[in-house]
Amino acid sequence: MPTIGDVTYELLRAHGLTTIFGNPGSNELPFLAGMPEDFRYILGLHEGAVLGMADGYAQALGAPALVNLHAAAGTGNAMGALTNAVNSHTPLIVTAGQQVRSTIGQEVMLAITEPGNLTRPLTKWSYEPACAQDVPRAMGQAVHLASLPPRGPVFLSVPYDDWANEATTDSAHVASRRIAAGHCLSPDQLTEIAEVLDGARSPALVLGPQVDADGGNADAVSLADALGAPVWIAPSPSRCPFPTRHRSFRGPLPTTVEGVSAALVEHDVILVVGAPAFRYHQFGPGEYLPSGARLLHITGDPGEAARAPVGDAFVGGVGDALARLAAAVKPGQRALLPDLPDFPVPAASSPGRVQPAELFAQLRKLAPRDAVWVKESTSTSGDFWAHADLDQQGSFYFPAAGGLGFGLPAAVGVQLATPERRTIALVGDGSANYGITALWTAARYGIPVIFIILKNGTYGALRWFADVLDVGDVPGMDVPGIDFSRLAEGYGVSATSVRTVPEFSAAFRAALAGVRPTLIEVETALSAP
Structure with missing residues (x-):
């Protein structure tokens, strides 16, 4: 019979998770001892760096990445980096080795005492399987949850003596399971948004990192051209969702309430796509929107929609919504914006210091x-x-x-x-x-x-x-x-x-x-x- 480790590696292979970012300790060695030859292990010297590498890898790849950390202490070292991953909706499967099952209640050295709470609220899900035979199913759940919208990191703690246990015959099913997410805006919702944009005197677009993550940059350009609308990036951008030399590009929005409102003061309809509305930083109080302006918000994250203090939100696939919306609005109602001026002339560097x-x-x-x-x-x-x-x-x-x-x-x-x-x-x-x-x-x-x-x-x-x-x-x-x-x-x-x-x-x-x-x-x- 195959072991729990054998079945888990087969599951990971089936999902393309053959690169492991990690910094191992004693609790992780039994898992790594069974690593197949077609897998690669990328070693980092500190868990924060390990998680940062996996974060960049998963974002650039557009697919989940697997992280292997050492017990509670190693996971704790990675928690700072995990704040970036949860905010960028990076699909990470973060695993840590737990002590031998029979000793967990004694809180022996390197035991994770509360695995379900260790990484909260920075993960979508934190779990430790109730028995060895549940490990493959739990790993499958972790992979699917990390990948389903809104994407994000999950955490799984596995006692290290589980890997050598025999798997059940039912475990073979987990590797072949697939889950397809199909949540998109309805035709009526797209029509409503398109009609508001078409009827606007001066619409503006604010784009976020999810546009780039969903491959929607070209559709964003089509929408901006059809509307003749300027485009800002949402405050504190973690990705670039729009070409920076396109005539519509206006750069990142400020990070204060008053700054955002002042930047958008000339616009009566503001469409925010793929970002919170808005994620402020330094405190600068003011009106959330210019007087008389209406905000529409398209996001794949229900949490972003629910916590926004202003606007009407629509939850659905960002890339799909942009593509359909670009085809739905009436083009040519406004003149194209003029080309951007040339790049500014930078201040000259002083001797010994580069500007x-x-x-x-x-x-x-x-x-x-x-x-x-x-x-x-x-x-x-x-x-x-x-x-x-x-x-x-x-x-x-x-x-x-x-x-x-x-x-x-x-x-x-x-x-x-x-x-x-x-x-x-x-x-x-x-x-x-x-x-x-x-x-x-x-x-x-x-x-x-x-x-x-x-x-x-x-x-x-x-x-x-x-x-x-x-x-x-x-x-x-x-x-x-x-x-x-x-x-x-x-x-x-x-x-x-x-x-x-x-x-x-x-x-x-x-x-x-x-x-x-x-x-x-x-x-x-x-x-x-």
């Missing part, structure tokens, strides 16, 4: 058209979007919850998932320290990410917030004296440090020509979001 805007302008000229950008440098967001030239699906990733430590690991995962494209990580020196061990994984597996560390010696976004909150110069905002070139070389990644734009350009060209991971540390001037 982020000038760096991004140079990258726009040097990087491949299909490059994938993984960014975790909040203080340079305004400069990045001002110089971004993104026009392909899946070209941009940012930590969806603002949890630090996403950038370096996620870039490794994204590059693994999209080997035909080059991944470029833009990471601040404050953020980089949270996921620095991902460099070892990139070196160990030869993953050719180009890591660019924007080094200004401080938490730039925090300094900006200190000004917003008028708190003055508080302790803990500076991180001087870190040599990222030497750190990278210690992890096995070739690295260089530059202080001028010409030095950076030469280093970037060399990195682009190589087939191994490379890190470029750039001394940058302080900028504001």
Whole structure:
């Protein structure tokens, strides 16, 4: 008879889950001992980096990823990264090894005392099978729940003596099960939305990360062209759902109530697609909408629809809704918007310090058209979007919850998932320290990410917030004296440090020509979001 481990691996294979991201401990060894030869194990040196890699991999692949963590402590180490995954609707199956079943109640070393609660509320489902024979079915449930809309991470704790038990004959059914989700907007709902848009004096679109995740960018362009409408990205974008040089593109919305309302003041109908309405950050009170404006909201997440403070919401498949809506509205009622002005001229860099805007302008000229950008440098967001030239699906990733430590690991995962494209990580020196061990994984597996560390010696976004909150110069905002070139070389990644734009350009060209991971540390001037 096959074992529980045999049947579970067959189930994982059937769902394409043959890549495992992990950092193992004693509780996980019996599971890994049975790993088939067609599976690959991507080792990370810290659980936060492990989960960040899986997050980037699953988002870029558009499919679930499997994570293997060590007991409660290892799962706890990954919880910060899990905040990003739940907010980006990343389908992750997070597993952890539990102690031997007969000892769990004693709370022995490495026992998970409350597996059902350990990862809540950051997972859609947390579970420990009641017996060994329930493990394959539970794993199947985890895979399906992570994949069903709204997608998101799940957690499964498995006692390590379960894997060697014999499976029942019924266990074979779990590998062949399929679940199809078919929730879409009804024809009447689409007609209602289309009629409101057609009757609007000045409609506006606000697009979120789910548009990019659902492959809806081209349909978003068709809808914007048909309506002659400007397009914003929802606040704090974690993906890019619209080409940044299209005539309709207006960049990301601000992250305050008053800022959003001011940006949309000229519009009487606002359609939000694939994002919360709205996800604010710093407190800036005001009216949720401009006077007389109406908001319509299309989302695949019932929670996003239910908690919004304003607007009429429609829950259904975002990509499907965009495609049908683009065909349903009446085109040509408004003139096309004028082309965007040319890129702004960035401020010149000072000796020894590169201006982020000038760096991004140079990258726009040097990087491949299909490059994938993984960014975790909040203080340079305004400069990045001002110089971004993104026009392909899946070209941009940012930590969806603002949890630090996403950038370096996620870039490794994204590059693994999209080997035909080059991944470029833009990471601040404050953020980089949270996921620095991902460099070892990139070196160990030869993953050719180009890591660019924007080094200004401080938490730039925090300094900006200190000004917003008028708190003055508080302790803990500076991180001087870190040599990222030497750190990278210690992890096995070739690295260089530059202080001028010409030095950076030469280093970037060399990195682009190589087939191994490379890190470029750039001394940058302080900028504001």
